[in-house]
Amino acid sequence: xxxxxxxxxxxxxxxxxxxxxxxxxxxxxxxxxxxxxxxxxxxxxxxxxxxxxxxxxxxxxxxxxxxxxxxxxxxxxxxxxxxxxxxxxxxxxxxxxxxxxxxxxxxxxxxxxxxxxxxxxxxxx
Amino acid sequence: xxxxxxxxxxxxxxxxxxxxxxxxxxxxxxxxxxxxxxxxxxxxxxxxxxxxxxxxxxxxxxxxxxxxxxxxxxxxxxxxxxxxxxxxxxxxxxxxxxxxxxxxxxxxxxxxxxxxxxxxxxxxxxxxxxxxxxxxxxxxxxxxxxxxxxxxxxxxxxxxxxxxxxxxxxxxxxxxxxxxxxxxxxxxxxxxxxxxxxxxxxxxxxxxxxxxxxxxxxxxxxxxxxxxxxxxxxxxxxxxxxxxxxxxxxxxxxxxxxxxxxxxxxxxxxxxxxxxxxxxxxxxxxxxxxxxxxxxxxxxxxxxxxxxxxxxxxxxxxxxxxxxxxxxxxxxxxxxxxxxxxxxxxxxxxxxxxxxxxxxxxxxxxxxxxxxxxx
Numbered sequence: 001x002x003x004x005x006x007x008x009x010x011x012x013x014x015x016x017x018x019x020x021x022x023x024x025x026x027x028x029x030x031x032x033x034x035x036x037x038x039x040x041x042x043x044x045x046x047x048x049x050x051x052x053x054x055x056x057x058x059x060x061x062x063x064x065x066x067x068x069x070x071x072x073x074x075x076x077x078x079x080x081x082x083x084x085x086x087x088x089x090x091x092x093x094x095x096x097x098x099x100x101x102x103x104x105x106x107x108x109x110x111x112x113x114x115x116x117x118x119x120x121x122x123x124x125x
Numbered sequence: 126x127x128x129x130x131x132x133x134x135x136x137x138x139x140x141x142x143x144x145x146x147x148x149x150x151x152x153x154x155x156x157x158x159x160x161x162x163x164x165x166x167x168x169x170x171x172x173x174x175x176x177x178x179x180x181x182x183x184x185x186x187x188x189x190x191x192x193x194x195x196x197x198x199x200x201x202x203x204x205x206x207x208x209x210x211x212x213x214x215x216x217x218x219x220x221x222x223x224x225x226x227x228x229x230x231x232x233x234x235x236x237x238x239x240x241x242x243x244x245x246x247x248x249x250x251x252x253x254x255x256x257x258x259x260x261x262x263x264x265x266x267x268x269x270x271x272x273x274x275x276x277x278x279x280x281x282x283x284x285x286x287x288x289x290x291x292x293x294x295x296x297x298x299x300x301x302x303x304x305x306x307x308x309x310x311x312x313x314x315x316x317x318x319x320x321x322x323x324x325x326x327x328x329x330x331x332x333x334x335x336x337x338x339x340x341x342x343x344x345x346x347x348x349x350x351x352x353x354x355x356x357x358x359x360x361x362x363x364x365x366x367x368x369x370x371x372x373x374x375x376x377x378x379x380x381x382x383x384x385x386x387x388x389x390x391x392x393x394x395x396x397x398x399x400x401x402x403x404x405x406x407x408x409x410x411x412x413x414x415x416x417x418x419x420x421x422x423x424x425x426x427x428x429x430x431x432x433x434x435x436x437x438x439x440x441x442x443x444x445x446x447x448x449x450x451x452x453x454x455x456x457x458x459x460x461x462x463x464x465x466x467x468x469x470x471x472x473x474x475x476x477x478x479x480x481x482x483x484x485x486x487x488x489x490x491x492x493x494x495x496x497x498x499x500x
Contacts, residue, residue, distance in 0.1 A: 034149070037161060037164075037165055037358065038165055038166045040166075040428070040452040040459075041428040041452070041459075043429075061428075061429065061430045061452070063165050063166070063358055063362060063451055063452055064160075064165075064358060064451075065432075066430065066432070066482075089164075089166075
């Protein structure tokens, strides 16, 4: 499994796209999606709500478990992926593309986001 | 999950094969077992509509043989095992003296004086110890046969045709809960028409050395019919939809068969005394006069999934507890089994919900099972 080089990664297995006009896209990694198994329900943060880096902002339910969704950055949610709400399996089939979760206007980002290589090293360890 | 932290995980005869298939493995009762090979939902659907192939070699086989094998099992278990015909099988339970369920079992009568008892992996040692202790005074032998067998299951509507293509055995004449010795793909097997999925299907007990050959033959024979390898994750959602209890969830030592709604497995009329008789008689009366909590089905109106241990609520009060819960691929909604107070146990009972991490989600009370195959 390969993690796209242009993205950055949190230790909770979220990815963050490069910001455009201050807005970045957030999803979970393929590693995380595989660990969860089939995602059946995604509770995403509300548009307009404020999320904080490293804090829970939603839930992902799979057959076997429920996992908290963390935001990799702080900011305001500008959009959620309605396609994932309607069909949560997109998180498994296209974690880095059609399975994105929400967009956030970045107010503050932590210093410890990882590169693709650093993230791969974390998972190998 | 790390129940076996002090012991190395046990591996089935098919371990290398599972890894070559890219299975996600999990620690199940001390065994390293396939959880899923790909999507557990796809595996579930395959069993409901085509066929799935399982490695169930973690199950605990115990042989009971000898002139008084039938009498021993009638004494040790709650069912009438002596009445099981040769070549037939029976779902039954083993209880403590106080009526608490030690395990649920399938017992196959292989010959007049030869039975195969199949216990859950997590309870195999407990069952073996109890049977051994209860055998005192009987002319019968209890033998640990866990290492003698690998167990493969082929389940789903296409499974009879798939299996028939590999054996001369008379599968059409093999009834549900029957078993006969036969040869499958050149491998000696006990062919049993049993399963834990709510579908037609077979369980094949074979020598561990033959397991890989049989797995391969079934995979090849089932390819055109859409058979795929299936892990324990979908086995759990399949049995949940079929309303089948799982030990440690719906069945525990603190419940009697009557508490679990399975009093029918207790046969008071059988010959001879049996362990737990007096306590079970009281439990039967209690269940009839003043039922404690009742096992029911719950179907979600929303999409959040109930999990084992979540409280069932009504009118702000806790009225029960979820024992198993999962998203149901067949119903397309979350479902659960739960023990609830009798006053709220009738199908359609008003105002019942599940406390899902602090939020009370509405649930419909339904009769079990959630799914019954069309015959």
